[in-house]
Amino acid sequence: MSEWLLIVVLTLGAGLSMPLGALLARIEHLHPQWLEQELRHSIIAFGGGALLSAIALVLIPEGSAKLSITETAIYFALGGLAFMALDRLLDYLKSPASQLAAMLSDFIPEALALGAAFAEGGSAGILLAGLIALQNLPEGFNAFREMNAAKAFKPSVIILAFLAMAFLGPIAGLAGYFWLAAFPNAVGAIMVFAAGGILYLTFQDIAPQAKLEKHWGPPMGAVAGFLLGLIGQLLIH
Incomplete structure (x- = not known):
């Protein structure tokens, strides 16, 4: 299989985890109490672990x-700040799509990075594809629940929209493979920027102990703490 075709398969497969997560959330009516108390929190926590592993x-x-x-420190901090701004904007607009925005905000940069990783050689692309799929499943689950609760769209429409969004993965992956690979600094900036944003989202939307309603400081504190450790690690090496 040629590399570009493998990128299409991997990114599309990772993207299909979004509608799969939505389908899993769709069966909530079968066991509402158990799903609410046990499965929902387990899936969200699993997604948080996958996100952190993608970062680290x-x-x-x-x-x-x-x-x-x-440059690493600047782009990482900018990623956290940008996702905080997006989070506050969605909160101000009272949008029911904050989880959807979060899902696409990390899926697209990671797909770009995956394509570029294949162009450069190495095994990072396959590992990244697996991590994207693992994190898209709980994010699709959570985004479906959020949008379905708002009653703005029919459940079938939401699932079909998630299915269509899966095809953004191959588009981004091929763009990274054929175009961004010639600009390694840009690829690095996208990766680090996405890492800062994902860390913010992990502590704002996934880690329940860190989240406070109408407060955006705690997740940015997590970004700052990770950034401090990152700078120290880079200085040592």
């Missing part, structure tokens, strides 16, 4: 290797 195992190591320490 792929995005930061691969992205920082292409950037200076100063």
